[in-house]
Amino acid sequence: MRIRRTALVVVLLAALLAGVWPGQAAPAAQVLVETDPPAPAIVPDDTLVTTRLRVVDANGMPVRGARVALHLDTPPRPKVITTDFPHVEGTTLIDLETVLPDGELRFQAVYPIRGTYTFPARVTLPDGQIVEATPTLSIRENPAEVRNMLIMVGLLFAFGFVSGLIVGSGRKRAGVAALVLAAFWLTGSTALAHNPSGKEPSAQAGPVTVTAEADGLRATATISPGSGAVGRLNEIVVRLTTAGGQPVAGQISLAAIHLEDNVPIYRFDDLPLDDDGTARVAVQFFDGTEHELRFTARATDGRAVAWQVPVEVVGFPPPLNVKVRMWLLLLAVVALGLFLGLWVSGRRADRQLASSGGYQYSTAHRN
Amino acid sequence: MSRVTSRADVGRLTATPLAQLQASVNAQVALVLITAALVLWAILFSNYPLVHDTFHELRHSLYFVPCH
Numbered sequence: 147m148r149i150r151r152t153a154l155v156v157v158l159l160a161a162l163l164a165g166v167w168p169g170q171a172a173p174a175a176q177v178l179v180e181t182d183p184p185a186p187a188i189v190p191d192d193t194l195v196t197t198r199l200r201v202v203d204a205n206g207m208p209v210r211g212a213r214v215a216l217h218l219d220t221p222p223r224p225k226v227i228t229t230d231f232p233h234v235e236g237t238t239l240i241d242l243e244t245v246l247p248d249g250e251l252r253f254q255a256v257y258p259i260r261g262t263y264t265f266p267a268r269v270t271l272p273d274g275q276i277v278e279a280t281p282t283l284s285i286r287e288n289p290a291e292v293r294n295m296l297i298m299v300g301l302l303f304a305f306g307f308v309s310g311l312i313v314g315s316g317r318k319r320a321g322v323a324a325l326v327l328a329a330f331w332l333t334g335s336t337a338l339a340h341n342p343s344g345k346e347p348s349a350q351a352g353p354v355t356v357t358a359e360a361d362g363l364r365a366t367a368t369i370s371p372g373s374g375a376v377g378r379l380n381e382i383v384v385r386l387t388t389a390g391g392q393p394v395a396g397q398i399s400l401a402a403i404h405l406e407d408n409v410p411i412y413r414f415d416d417l418p419l420d421d422d423g424t425a426r427v428a429v430q431f432f433d434g435t436e437h438e439l440r441f442t443a444r445a446t447d448g449r450a451v452a453w454q455v456p457v458e459v460v461g462f463p464p465p466l467n468v469k470v471r472m473w474l475l476l477l478a479v480v481a482l483g484l485f486l487g488l489w490v491s492g493r494r495a496d497r498q499l500a501s502s503g504g505y506q507y508s509t510a511h512r513n
Numbered sequence: 514m515s516r517v518t519s520r521a522d523v524g525r526l527t528a529t530p531l532a533q534l535q536a537s538v539n540a541q542v543a544l545v546l547i548t549a550a551l552v553l554w555a556i557l558f559s560n561y562p563l564v565h566d567t568f569h570e571l572r573h574s575l576y577f578v579p580c581h
Contacts, residue, residue: 191573227576227577228577228578228579229579230572230573230578230579230580230581231579231580231581232579232581233581234581287576288576290574291574291575291576292576294574294575294576295575295576295577298575302549302553305549306545306549309545310542313538313541313542313545314538376581432581433581434581461581462581463560463581464558464579464580464581465579468579469558469579472557472558472577472578472579473550473553473554473557473558475577476553476557476577477546477549477550477553480545480546480549480553481546484542484545484546488538488542
């Protein structure tokens with residue numbers, strides 16, 4: 147009887163908590179992230195991905211006029227196997243705040259590394275409610291890179307194994323020794339050098355402002371800092387005014403172009419300008435090479451002005467501890483093959499010894 | 514001529530040559546590993562601009578090689 151009463155109290159408490167616990171209430175809105183192509187088809191550092199961040203109500207309908215503050219954060223640093231861009235791991239790729247007239251933010255971006263990207267978003271709904279969400283996007287490593295890695299590991303293991311067989315045979319291999327020494331000479335002179343030319347891209351620490359005028363419009367883009375650095379955000383503020391300096395309502399489009407490959411790495415189309423005629427977005431240039439920002443600002447009456455700003459990006463060598471870790475892993479593969487080759491060679495010698503009934507040794511070697 | 518039936522017998526009978534052989538094996542193993550280490554470092558991890566630029570695409574085509 148007492149047990150039944152206790153159980154009843156527990157059930158009632160659970161029902162009560164389920165009813166009043168804030169987490170159980172239906173959220174006022176949801177933040178969804180969708181990509182084109184879908185995540186499994188995205189190749190890091192290659193595919194220009196159209197990403198849609200949608201704010202929808204409980205019925206799945208878009209919430210028009212919401213304001214979103216969004217980060218796009220890169221995956222954290224992997225524990226063992228590094229990515230192509232260690233300085234990008236665990237950093238922010240995009241940071242922006244804008245109004246979503248149709249409940250959707252659409253942009254294009256190249257995702258530089260594999261892993262799970264997070265989109266911490268703080269959405270202010272038209273009725274003033276605030277919704278916070280962190281959608282994620284998981285991207286697999288480039289299949290070609292995985293295949294190449296397996297081939298590389300196989301080759302290193304084979305090199306070690308054959309070397310082990312040769313060394314274990316105990317015969318003199320003058321040719322192999324010469325080859326080894328030649329490889330040593332060819333690579334040793336460069337192996338320990340660290341950027342001996344000392345030439346680094348010149349960094350522009352202060353902001354750079356470029357102004358363009360057309361059709362009675364004046365557009366200004368301020369990039370701060372004026373040059374990029376891998377792992378760091380560059381804030382881009384665009385302002386559209388009349389020639390007299392009055393804010394103009396409209397939209398801006400901007401594209402960040404990787405000049406070496408002449409491909410966009412980011413593209414934002416039709417970002418609405420705030421009441422003061424400005425739009426703000428921060429992006430990270432994840433490759434240490436020259437880029438160009440191409441802007442088009444459009445007033446609501448159809449007038450437009452286009453201009454571009456070059457951005458030099460400073461690249462950094464990967465962290466030494468990451469390089470050493472990966473180097474030791476590769477060396478371990480060679481060592482594994484080498485010692486397996488030695489072991490096989492020893493076993494082969496033992497079998498030959500057993501099958502021949504023993505060595506015929508000259509007494510000249512007796513002590 | 515004397516008949517030897519195990520590698521241990523060889524060791525007892527030819528202590529000095531076998532020790533030299535073993536030393537040679539160790540030296541060769543070390544040489545192979547050092548060479549592999551240097552070549553791997555130079556091709557895949559060196560920041561020397563000429564080498565880096567030459568093998569840049571190779572580095573980016575491998576799963577585990579950091580480039581920037």
